[in-house]
Amino acid sequence: MGSSTGRRLPVFVITGPSGAGKGTLEQELLRLLPDRLELAVSATTRPLRPGERDGYHYWFLDDAEFDRRVAEDEFLEHVVYVGHRYGTLRSEIDRIREQGRAPLLDLEVEGALRVRDEVPGSVTIFVDAPLPELEQRLQARATESSGEIGDRVSLAREQKEQAGEFEYVVVNDDLADATAALARIVDRELSAAATMSRP
């Protein structure tokens, strides 16, 4: 697939409250559609959690390096979220599209709204889950301080209310069903984009 086709590939954005299980769903989706989608690696200033690798889960940067990249306009969007900075690197979007795959972004709500508004052809998907499940998952994340979990639960409540801002909503109460629903959305949007880009 040539790069001119690559440029027209939609950017898929998955957002939703913290604890909705976006990460697991994305891994399942990527397993189903490995040739069509690739997860863009974001940059962040938050510390590594156990089991995470630099350049794979995130590019872990210090504040000065993050600032330098902001000044160089390397980010498509960037935010402060629960005290740390996160940003989508334009180079990741280009790299993935050049390989003929559609970029998949995992963003908090504010960044997802920005991509929705600024990137033509972006497809936004809100992954939701019932509040008790969200709270349970957030509590189970043993690596975060209890203060941070409290912040994330109140944020999750606020974020749930923004579901209506996004093109698709997928409720993750059953992993297989939610993965299948996501795969159908990706399939439909990729087919529509391919039809539109035909000469």
Ligand code: 5GP
């Ligand atoms: P975590 O620290 O748990 O890995 O991620 C916290 C939140 O940051 C998640 O909701 C995730 O979707 C979001 N996030 C990760 N990378 C980016 C990014 O590049 N931009 C924005 N806006 N949010 C991000």
